[in-house]
Amino acid sequence: MKITWFGHAAFLLEGSKRILIDPFLTGNPNASIRPEEIETDVIIVTHGHGDHLGDAVEIAKKNDVPVVCIHELSRYLSKKGVEAVGVNIGGTAKFRGVSVTLVHALHSADVEEDDQLISTGQAAGVIVELDGVRVYHTGDTDVFLDMQLIGELHKPDVMLVPIGDWYTMGIKGAVKALELVKPKYAIPMHYNTFPVIEQDPEDFKKAVEEAGLDTKVVVLNPGESFEV
Ligand code: NI
Numbered sequence: 001m002k003i004t005w006f007g008h009a010a011f012l013l014e015g016s017k018r019i020l021i022d023p024f025l026t027g028n029p030n031a032s033i034r035p036e037e038i039e040t041d042v043i044i045v046t047h048g049h050g051d052h053l054g055d056a057v058e059i060a061k062k063n064d065v066p067v068v069c070i071h072e073l074s075r076y077l078s079k080k081g082v083e084a085v086g087v088n089i090g091g092t093a094k095f096r097g098v099s100v101t102l103v104h105a106l107h108s109a110d111v112e113e114d115d116q117l118i119s120t121g122q123a124a125g126v127i128v129e130l131d132g133v134r135v136y137h138t139g140d141t142d143v144f145l146d147m148q149l150i151g152e153l154h155k156p157d158v159m160l161v162p163i164g165d166w167y168t169m170g171i172k173g174a175v176k177a178l179e180l181v182k183p184k185y186a187i188p189m190h191y192n193t194f195p196v197i198e199q200d201p202e203d204f205k206k207a208v209e210e211a212g213l214d215t216k217v218v219v220l221n222p223g224e225s226f227e228v
């Protein structure tokens with residue numbers, strides 16, 4: 001599987017299928033691709049915040065592909081004319097050769113539209129299984145002890161983990177999260193997009209090494225890929 005980071009929390013997983021997660025491209029100063037250039041088979045959105053929902057509606061319509069997300073957000077997206085597949089925490093949806101499981105995240109999740117907040121259910125993380133490789137995109141979250149359960153149940157090969165602080169856990173929490181989940185690889189995300197989430201990913205890498213964890217940290221620049 002090829003994992004490409006587009007900046008912030010946006011990733012494309014490519015194997016026998018293409019899976020796009022949290023496509024915040026328009027308005028993302030680090031975005032390495034334009035929404036109209038994206039080709040995907042499935043889109044997953046972890047929660048309704050603008051820096052995750054991003055260009056999902058436009059990309060879903062252009063590619064004629066479904067958006068998988070939590071039930072309430074799927075209702076919102078359906079009203080936008082998108083084919084939305086609503087699942088919920090703990091549930092696995094298998095379709096089009098992809099397995100998607102939503103898992104808990106410790107975060108808020110409303111959509112902001114015309115200066116109004118619309119409730120779109122809980123924030124989630126997601127486990128994606130494709131071609132025998134399991135990827136855990138945590139969504140926006142703090143560390144929580146139940147990550148240990150997520151690790152035991154899903155045994156992710158790769159964990160996409162926020163380190164930016166302010167809106168999510170910072171480096172200290174992210175190191176603890178790796179200790180609980182025990183993935184083989186971790187790719188830091190959700191940092192350096194805005195001034196308040198400035199972070200040096202090399203500090204994260206060093207902290208993981210100093211903690212003596214077996215997880216290998218892979219630092220990507222926006223637009224770069226990692227093959228697993
Ligand atoms: Ni958020």
Ligand code: MN
Pocket residue numbers: 049051052140167190
């Ligand atoms: Mn966010």
